Amino acid sequence: MFPFLKSKNQTKDNNKDNSQKVLIYKEVEKNNEYIRQLFFAEKNKDFSFRTLTAKYIQKKVHIFFYSSIVNSEKIYNGIIRPLLEADGQSIKDVITIESLTEIKDFDQVVNQINSGKAVIFIDGDTTAYSIDVAEFQARGVEKPENERVVKGPKEGFTEALGVNVSLLRKRFHNHSLIAETALIGTRSKLEVSLMYVNDLVDQDILKNVRERLENISADNVSSIELLEQYIEERPYSIFPTILYTERPDYAAQFIEDGYIVLLMNNSSAALVLPATFWSFFHSSEDRYARFLFGNFTRIIRMLAFAITLLSSATYIAVTNFHSEMIPPDLLLAITSARERVPIPLFLEVIIMEVAFELIREAGIRIPNPLGPTIGIVGALILGQAAVEAGVISPIIVIVAALSGLTSFAIQNTSLNPSVRLSRFLFIFCASFFGMLSLVAALVIWVLYMSSIKSFGVPFFAPLSPHFKSRGDIYFRNVIKHEFWRPGQIKPKDKRKSN
Amino acid sequence: MNRLSLLLYLFCFSTLVGCYDRIELEQQSYVIAIGIDKTDEEGLVDVTFQIANPEVGSTPGGGGEGEEPKETVTLTGTDIISATTTANAFVSKELKLDHTKAIVISEELARSGEFLRVIQAATRTNQIRRGVQIIVTKEPAQEFLNNNKPKMETRPHKYYQLMLNRASEIGIIPDADVHRFFQITEGDADLFLAPYATTEIEEQKKGTTEDDYIAGNVPQQGGSSSQFMGSAVLKEGTMIDVLNGAETRIALTLDNTIELTDIYSTYKDPIKPKYRVAGSFGKKRNTEVNIDYKKNGTTKIDILVPFELEIFSVPSLVDYSRNEKNKEILRKSIEDELEENAKVLIKKSQEEYGSEPFYWSLYVRDNFKTVKEYEQADWNKKIFPTAEINIEYHLIKLEFGKAIDDTKLNEVRD
Numbered sequence: 001m002f003p004f005l006k007s008k009n010q011t012k013d014n015n016k017d018n019s020q021k022v023l024i025y026k027e028v029e030k031n032n033e034y035i036r037q038l039f040f041a042e043k044n045k046d047f048s049f050r051t052l053t054a055k056y057i058q059k060k061v062h063i064f065f066y067s068s069i070v071n072s073e074k075i076y077n078g079i080i081r082p083l084l085e086a087d088g089q090s091i092k093d094v095i096t097i098e099s100l101t102e103i104k105d106f107d108q109v110v111n112q113i114n115s116g117k118a119v120i121f122i123d124g125d126t127t128a129y130s131i132d133v134a135e136f137q138a139r140g141v142e143k144p145e146n147e148r149v150v151k152g153p154k155e156g157f158t159e160a161l162g163v164n165v166s167l168l169r170k171r172f173h174n175h176s177l178i179a180e181t182a183l184i185g186t187r188s189k190l191e192v193s194l195m196y197v198n199d200l201v202d203q204d205i206l207k208n209v210r211e212r213l214e215n216i217s218a219d220n221v222s223s224i225e226l227l228e229q230y231i232e233e234r235p236y237s238i239f240p241t242i243l244y245t246e247r248p249d250y251a252a253q254f255i256e257d258g259y260i261v262l263l264m265n266n267s268s269a270a271l272v273l274p275a276t277f278w279s280f281f282h283s284s285e286d287r288y289a290r291f292l293f294g295n296f297t298r299i300i301r302m303l304a305f306a307i308t309l310l311s312s313a314t315y316i317a318v319t320n321f322h323s324e325m326i327p328p329d330l331l332l333a334i335t336s337a338r339e340r341v342p343i344p345l346f347l348e349v350i351i352m353e354v355a356f357e358l359i360r361e362a363g364i365r366i367p368n369p370l371g372p373t374i375g376i377v378g379a380l381i382l383g384q385a386a387v388e389a390g391v392i393s394p395i396i397v398i399v400a401a402l403s404g405l406t407s408f409a410i411q412n413t414s415l416n417p418s419v420r421l422s423r424f425l426f427i428f429c430a431s432f433f434g435m436l437s438l439v440a441a442l443v444i445w446v447l448y449m450s451s452i453k454s455f456g457v458p459f460f461a462p463l464s465p466h467f468k469s470r471g472d473i474y475f476r477n478v479i480k481h482e483f484w485r486p487g488q489i490k491p492k493d494k495r496k497s498n
Numbered sequence: 499m500n501r502l503s504l505l506l507y508l509f510c511f512s513t514l515v516g517c518y519d520r521i522e523l524e525q526q527s528y529v530i531a532i533g534i535d536k537t538d539e540e541g542l543v544d545v546t547f548q549i550a551n552p553e554v555g556s557t558p559g560g561g562g563e564g565e566e567p568k569e570t571v572t573l574t575g576t577d578i579i580s581a582t583t584t585a586n587a588f589v590s591k592e593l594k595l596d597h598t599k600a601i602v603i604s605e606e607l608a609r610s611g612e613f614l615r616v617i618q619a620a621t622r623t624n625q626i627r628r629g630v631q632i633i634v635t636k637e638p639a640q641e642f643l644n645n646n647k648p649k650m651e652t653r654p655h656k657y658y659q660l661m662l663n664r665a666s667e668i669g670i671i672p673d674a675d676v677h678r679f680f681q682i683t684e685g686d687a688d689l690f691l692a693p694y695a696t697t698e699i700e701e702q703k704k705g706t707t708e709d710d711y712i713a714g715n716v717p718q719q720g721g722s723s724s725q726f727m728g729s730a731v732l733k734e735g736t737m738i739d740v741l742n743g744a745e746t747r748i749a750l751t752l753d754n755t756i757e758l759t760d761i762y763s764t765y766k767d768p769i770k771p772k773y774r775v776a777g778s779f780g781k782k783r784n785t786e787v788n789i790d791y792k793k794n795g796t797t798k799i800d801i802l803v804p805f806e807l808e809i810f811s812v813p814s815l816v817d818y819s820r821n822e823k824n825k826e827i828l829r830k831s832i833e834d835e836l837e838e839n840a841k842v843l844i845k846k847s848q849e850e851y852g853s854e855p856f857y858w859s860l861y862v863r864d865n866f867k868t869v870k871e872y873e874q875a876d877w878n879k880k881i882f883p884t885a886e887i888n889i890e891y892h893l894i895k896l897e898f899g900k901a902i903d904d905t906k907l908n909e910v911r912d
Contacts, residue, residue, distance in 0.1 A: 320520045324596030324627075328550070328655040331528065331597065335552035338524040345522055434520070 200258035224267035240414035258491030304409030321434025352400035461488035533639030614735035709743035768831035853878035
């Protein structure tokens, strides 16, 4: 039940031994038979193969591919037609498509076909050729759903790796921006793209990331959301340590500073690492807005952060333990409202907080046509009617609504749940000894946060421990006055030019 | 023991803490004013609690129709705190003194000197705030609290908050919280002034200046039944005299530890003495107190009070604003009048009280190296009563409101 409490004794490593490589045969028919067995060609309807005689050598040629994940026009124009019509010395002269890879064994053949390539076998040749004709279906570039901005680009990542890489390259034109590929998964091998600027990124962090990717022993890691959970250090932690963003512009900002971005084919988001608290707390719009307004937004967000974390807990602590802190007018108003409420104040708060979480959860899951129901049910029944029925006091509605509403100001989809969960933690703590236990819990919470590391980088850096950085912590500087790259990730070139 | 069971044990312990002193708001009654009266028996006092009724007036459409906004109960006990438990014999909820606004003591108790014994509890308990105001009433405190029925601010906390704030802002009563009481009483050098109030409206004095009253004789028709005016003078915790509103104002302007807003007051019209000139008296700078301490001689105390005045009414219609000569006469007359009044009060405090209500002992303290030396020198017995005191009021700014000329009477009535 609590695996983190058990000591780690054995690491599983059973899946990797049974690989002995089968080399490609000289006889094309033998290859043909082997492949067709391997891919269950009889049952697999979208597994296609084509046999033809190449004009340039007058030999039999077999082409294998999955028809569902390739561009058929490309196959016809780029492979079949040249083979049938063109003359030349070798296959490289005949097939002029951009990528042509030589492969020697069947493991590679399988990988290539699975990732949407066409593989060509030539009679009498022990080398097979793989040609990139992949076309996985994906939607186009759309607006990011969860990270909206008013001022700034509206493009979001999409579920196609090539498009995502392109969106990043579009924002940073530099020859040393590298899109390194790693394959993860044992049964289904999927590509992960590591993007970084070679002459900025810290090699230790890069090595660390590569190692973690290699150490994944799962059968299949199909998306970046799952990958995040495979490579993070503390899966039981309440705080995220890898930044998840839907915005290519935000990811590109990090690449420029020497961070590493991970992309995958099936996710409309990228992972940025190493991440600090500040990267979750900031929003890309903070930089797009002009200096004053950007910082004004920061103030609002900090305020919202404090309110959503502590308002309910403080309310419990103050009313249950320190009634002398409340101004008399408010005190008498709350008291008179509470006189007819049958449940303790602590339960009142919990009920409303849970109700708010229910509305939120239902709001996400509810089918679109039923959307407006949530508003009616939520606002009328839970708010007004419950107060009128005397189940809860009106002030609780204000407190819960305030703490619920402000939680939306924490835009980041990873940090937001942390804050919401912490809120419940604080509510419970406040109900034990009031402010005393609330403050104790808050101190422990902050201590814990500052103990976290993301790929070796402290969570609160560059604030604590202090590093030279562009000073974008609580508030940001004027763009022209940002002189340093974030020191905590040890970029090779620390000084920014402005 | 593995870590899982440790976690479970910790969780179990956390359920044992029992939430310490947690209490719901509606299980408490909030005492707004405490009255203390003398009884015939020594060591016993009558304690009166005025409790706010949260259901009246705090929420629109709230319940409690027909209920009083407050409940006033009196019982006999040895001190305030233990009386709160006795009171639970007839008050249904726990009495909380956290929100007390005022401690009301009767003149009888204050004069008897027993007050210090009873109020002593306020320094120990954390329930009574240091900011609670002390009020001395002419009648027994119980009577005052029962008779005090404000017409507008029916909720008691609001009444005391507003009443005390405003009246002390303009200086007709002093700002006298428990903290200041202990500071002055334990300092054993100065006099403590507490607001003087009553609900017994007696003979009504007429024809004096606007603040020459003490509570009970302010000419009043209609309105609330209680008056706050003037101050009770407490020496070493015992009441010795009552100052009227005017004297209280003078005392407060001479005291640098108290902030006053602009005070509207009237002064003699030097040219047409039948009328009075009205203006707003402002003290923006501190009173300068220079004490020339002589160990074996007469100590000299020089007081300089800088003040500003904005004249807004000259009923005699004498041209003071443009006629420089007149202006000078007015300036001189006002300064003299203020000095005269202050001298009377200072003389009274030197001769009658043997100490002063202006907190001037603060300025003599830097003549001594140790507390012991200062205590031996004895401000209120040896230094102050024999000191030679010069007081000077200095009008630093004289303004005449937004219109320079008054109505020309002879032109209007031609």
